[in-house]
Amino acid sequence: MPTRTGTKKSTKKAAGKKAATRPGTGPHVLYGRPIDDVIKRGDAAEMRRTATQARKYLKDVQAALKALERKIGKAG
Secondary structure (H helix, E strand, O other): OOOOOOOOOOOHHHHHHHHHHOOOOOOOOOOHHHHHHHHHHOOHHHHHHHHHHHHHHHHHHHHHHHHHHHHHHHHO
């Protein structure tokens, strides 16, 4: 029986696109528009999840900014 030679396509892109088309699934870029969309849909559970994601995102960004400011201070 012949062996396959790299004909299998990656399903990561397809899975990512499929998840992105369904509200409330997958990662969100947390800027104003997606947050407004969640509010408009009115799903309380989705709003709570989005708020939790936004808080974590802001915490991570604040930590990265502090690290950046320390490096700037050292660079002079």
